[in-house]
Amino acid sequence: MGVGPGDPGNLTLRAINTLTSADLVIAPCSSPEIEGRAESIIRQALPEITCHRLVFDMSPGETGTEARVRGARQAANDLHRSLSEGRTVAFITLGDPNIFSTFALVAKEVSKLSPKTEIKTIPGIMAFQEVASLGGINLLDETEKLFLVTAREGITDVEDALRSTNAAIVIYKGGRNLVQIVETLEKANRLKGAVIGEMLGLDGESLEPLDAVTARKASYLATVIAPPLRIIEPPVD
Numbered sequence: 392m393g394v395g396p397g398d399p400g401n402l403t404l405r406a407i408n409t410l411t412s413a414d415l416v417i418a419p420c421s422s423p424e425i426e427g428r429a430e431s432i433i434r435q436a437l438p439e440i441t442c443h444r445l446v447f448d449m450s451p452g453e454t455g456t457e458a459r460v461r462g463a464r465q466a467a468n469d470l471h472r473s474l475s476e477g478r479t480v481a482f483i484t485l486g487d488p489n490i491f492s493t494f495a496l497v498a499k500e501v502s503k504l505s506p507k508t509e510i511k512t513i514p515g516i517m518a519f520q521e522v523a524s525l526g527g528i529n530l531l532d533e534t535e536k537l538f539l540v541t542a543r544e545g546i547t548d549v550e551d552a553l554r555s556t557n558a559a560i561v562i563y564k565g566g567r568n569l570v571q572i573v574e575t576l577e578k579a580n581r582l583k584g585a586v587i588g589e590m591l592g593l594d595g596e597s598l599e600p601l602d603a604v605t606a607r608k609a610s611y612l613a614t615v616i617a618p619p620l621r622i623i624e625p626p627v628d
């Protein structure tokens with residue numbers, strides 16, 4: 392289930408109802424001693440809920456793929472007993488569970504291991520919705536399009552999306568290629584109105600116009616939005 396990008400105020404009523412009625416709430420984490428980000432959202436919103444930490448490798452990118460699958464398989468094994476006893480398990484994840492989420496991998500492994508388990512997702516507010524909201528960006532209007540691309544391994548998908556001038560471009564996972572992203576948007580005359588939201592709702596949160604952040608990297612939890620190129624007609628006298 393999705394818990395939003397960071398601000399506990401983004402938890403939906405459906406998410407709260409699911410959390411309070413579940414037999415077991417599972418929070419993915421990288422180490423048993425360290426509270427994960429999704430867990431910290433639940434602690435702030437619903438301190439009475441106990442999250443059970445499930446350690447697994449969530450390393451993003453190609454190099455982490457094998458480790459992620461191994462981790463998801465292990466997570467499915469760990470959950471198998473509870474699920475086969477018919478318990479309701481809520482697995483919390485940042486943003487929405489159907490958008491670039493480790494949840495999908497875990498769900499796949501769970502259904503292999505326990506095919507009778509019913510798996511449902513509860514939508515969550517996505518990071519880019521929070522960026523658009525905090526940045527006062529009207530993302531789409533009329534016949535405009537939306538591209539949601541990633542830029543962890545390079546900016547090819549950003550360049551492809553830039554061919555459509557009437558499209559808003561959301562860039563996930565682009566923190567380490569931020570300088571290249573800025574240069575590319577600038578060349579395409581798309582820097583105006585573009586913003587970067589980093590660690591939103593979490594410690595270290597920031598939201599800045601993209602033209603103010605040249606020559607640096609951002610964290611993995613950074614989202615860039617370039618709004619569509621809108622030609623405003625000058626008023627007719």
Ligand SMILES: C[S@@+](CC[C@H](N)C(=O)[O-])C[C@H]1O[C@@H](n2cnc3c(N)ncnc32)[C@H](O)[C@@H]1O
Nearest residue numbers: 396486487490517518563564590591611612613
């Ligand atoms: C693995 S994806 C998770 C996406 C998430 N499931 C969603 O629905 O938004 C990770 C990417 O989401 C974005 N992201 C997630 N949480 C964020 C936050 N708190 N602030 C800014 N960007 C965030 C970043 O672009 C990050 O690289």
